[in-house]
Amino acid sequence: MVEIDNLVYNRGDSVIFNGLSMVVPENRITAIMGPSGTGKTTLLRLIGGQLRADSGQIRVMGENVSKLSRAGWFELRKQMGLLFQSSALFTDLNVFENVAFALRVHTDLPEALIRNLVLMKLNAVGLRGARDLMPRQLSGGMARRVALARALAMDPVLIMYDEPFTGQDPIAMGVVVSLIQALNEALTITSLLVSHDISETLSISDNVYIISDGRVVASGSPEDLAANRSAKVGQFLQGLPDGPVPFHYPADDFINDILGATV
Amino acid sequence: MRIIGQIALQRFAQIGRATIMWYTALNSMPRKSDLPLFITQMYSIGLKSLVLIVLSAFSIGAVLALQFYTQLVRFGAETTVGVGVAMVLLRELGPVVTALLFAGRAGSAITAEIGLMNATDQLSSMEMMGVDPLKRIVAPRLWAGFFCLPMLAIIFSAVGIWSSALVGVDWLGIESVGFWAGMLDNVEIWEDIGKGSVKAVVFGLIVSWIAVFQGYDSEPTSEGISSATTRTVIYSSIAVLTLDFFLTLVMYGDF
Numbered sequence: 001m002v003e004i005d006n007l008v009y010n011r012g013d014s015v016i017f018n019g020l021s022m023v024v025p026e027n028r029i030t031a032i033m034g035p036s037g038t039g040k041t042t043l044l045r046l047i048g049g050q051l052r053a054d055s056g057q058i059r060v061m062g063e064n065v066s067k068l069s070r071a072g073w074f075e076l077r078k079q080m081g082l083l084f085q086s087s088a089l090f091t092d093l094n095v096f097e098n099v100a101f102a103l104r105v106h107t108d109l110p111e112a113l114i115r116n117l118v119l120m121k122l123n124a125v126g127l128r129g130a131r132d133l134m135p136r137q138l139s140g141g142m143a144r145r146v147a148l149a150r151a152l153a154m155d156p157v158l159i160m161y162d163e164p165f166t167g168q169d170p171i172a173m174g175v176v177v178s179l180i181q182a183l184n185e186a187l188t189i190t191s192l193l194v195s196h197d198i199s200e201t202l203s204i205s206d207n208v209y210i211i212s213d214g215r216v217v218a219s220g221s222p223e224d225l226a227a228n229r230s231a232k233v234g235q236f237l238q239g240l241p242d243g244p245v246p247f248h249y250p251a252d253d254f255i256n257d258i259l260g261a262t263v
Numbered sequence: 264m265r266i267i268g269q270i271a272l273q274r275f276a277q278i279g280r281a282t283i284m285w286y287t288a289l290n291s292m293p294r295k296s297d298l299p300l301f302i303t304q305m306y307s308i309g310l311k312s313l314v315l316i317v318l319s320a321f322s323i324g325a326v327l328a329l330q331f332y333t334q335l336v337r338f339g340a341e342t343t344v345g346v347g348v349a350m351v352l353l354r355e356l357g358p359v360v361t362a363l364l365f366a367g368r369a370g371s372a373i374t375a376e377i378g379l380m381n382a383t384d385q386l387s388s389m390e391m392m393g394v395d396p397l398k399r400i401v402a403p404r405l406w407a408g409f410f411c412l413p414m415l416a417i418i419f420s421a422v423g424i425w426s427s428a429l430v431g432v433d434w435l436g437i438e439s440v441g442f443w444a445g446m447l448d449n450v451e452i453w454e455d456i457g458k459g460s461v462k463a464v465v466f467g468l469i470v471s472w473i474a475v476f477q478g479y480d481s482e483p484t485s486e487g488i489s490s491a492t493t494r495t496v497i498y499s500s501i502a503v504l505t506l507d508f509f510l511t512l513v514m515y516g517d518f
Contacts, residue, residue: 048391070395078393088384102392105399147388154392 001026001158001190002047007056009039009046016042018214019056024158024207029184029191031205033198035236038211040194041085044160047192048082049073061157078106081151081159085166087143089135089150095122096131099150106154121149125179141172148179158190159183165197173197177204198237202226210236281476287395288402288475300403308369308404309411315368316361316415317422320352323360324423327351328430332437341431342441346449348427349420353455354515357420358412359507362466365412366499370474373404374495377478378488386479401475408471409464416463417456458514465506470499 002024009017016039024030032040045051047058049065058065063076089098099118103109109117122128125145135143144164151159161180165173181204184191195201202208202222210218210225210233218225218233225233251257331344377400380386386396424446431437450456474495481491 045387050387050390074390074393074395076393077391080391080393082388082391084384084388086384088388090385090388091383102394105392105394150388150392 001061002192003057003059004047005057005059007046007058008054009042009051010054011042015214017053017056020211020215022209022216022219024190024192026190027184027188028206029180029193029204031193031195031201031208032211033194033196033201033208033236034211034217036196039214040196040211041162043211044082044162044192044194047160048077048080078102078154079157081154081156083144083147083151083159083161083164085163087135087140087147089138089143089147091135093135094131095127095133095135095138095146098135098146099153101150102153118149118153121152122146124152124183125149126175139172141168141175144168144172144176145179148176148183152183152187155187156189158192160192160194162194163196164193165195165200173200180204212236277480280480281472284397284401284476284479285405285472287397288405297398297403300399301406304403304407305411308365308373308407309415312365312368312411312415313418315364316419319360319364320419320422321426323356324348324352324426325430327356327423328427328435331427332431332435341435341437343445344427344431344437345424345442345446348431349424349446349450350455352420352423353450353459355459355507355511357423358416358459358462358466359503361416361419361463362412362470362503363500365408365415365467366470366474366496366503369408369411370470370495370499371492373408373471373474374478374481374492375488377401377404377475378481378483378491381479381481382483382485382488396479401479404475405468405471408474409467412467412470413460413463416466417460420459461514462507462510465510466503469502469506473498473502 002022004020004022007017007020008015020043022032032043034040042051046053047060047065049068053066060076061079063072065073065076068076090101093101096118099121100114103114103117107114119128119131122131125148127142127145127149130138130142130146135146138146148164164176164180168176177200180191180193183189193201193205202225205222208219208222208225209216212232218228218230220228225237228234327348328344331347332341335341335343335347377386380396380400386400389396389399428442432439432442477491477495477498478488481487
């Protein structure tokens, strides 16, 4: 579904990806994990065509995305869904209209059919009764579920989730975890999940990539990763504060810094 | 030198992005299916600016009548107050003041709205649904500004002339026939109303363009939106006043 080969992407002077390669197979849940700031969200935006790679190749549904025109991108995106970390609901539209948005723009379906489709999507995320609420009236968990219903509105073949568990209470988190798994199985879609919530992500993923320093440092099934003895993988999976991934942002020596300021 | 070069490159890149955005947006309207979006924006940026425009025009027309009267009455030429006010409003103050008020009222609102949509990923989510925000968000606002500003400028001039008549004729006692006849004899359809409207059309495009681009290109932070809103008002004001000089030079210049 998605093939990335030797991807290089820089933001200003910072190297975000330096030769990253990975494959996202069809009809599976693939997770991308890694410490904060490693470019997981950036990777989703590269796959979704909102950013352009400096070099390397990204193929989505067989299309070499670097060769797509603006119109070509908008056509391809009709088959993709992205659940944003911030939910990104349209604040001037209610829940129903948020979910109906893409259907109204891209199709000429009669109103009765749009209504049924939207209610089916909302029912799938348990929010059919919230159809008339405005986004400001929703809790964070509810907004995420509405955004999920909206991402599914056009029945995409690829759906990408950007930190779907962040900021969720345990009940909402459990709901989202089971929804992602159930939707992937029921709709036979390809799911790409970016997260650093280890146990939830590993519990539903078929494949996992761990990225750090702009590259893939480990990949495989959750069981493969559990057996991985790499220090970086171990630090990340066990949540250790310091290790190969340093706790501190690069800085001068602490003592010199403090004394230098008082002298 | 390197910093100057970087700033120059950033400015050129910004102008390039703004031009591409303008071209793409203007190319994508109006279609029949987009009519509701366009009407919504006409209401939002046009009709909602009407109260401000009418109140300002009433005040400016009244002040102009007073000023003209105090000067012209000394020469016994107070009946020419009407034509003086009409010329000033139709040729200059109508389009210019309307554009400045429009930039402050509607331009800043457009920038803040699009900037906030950008900061909350609403534009990105629209893109990811295969919907082009340039067509869906930017184009209706650009076209609405293009159509609204000339209409508002005409309303501004009409209300200004009416208030000048209230002050001049009804209050100060200028002879009504002389006041209106002088205006009708001297105001020309193309020279005064037409060329003033051309100015308003140009200002409408420029102010709307600046407003949508500043919102679209704003940094996705609260400070970024605030700066973009301020820039919209400043850049629009400078652009309107500068362009007014050149348009006047081109259209009326016979020096």
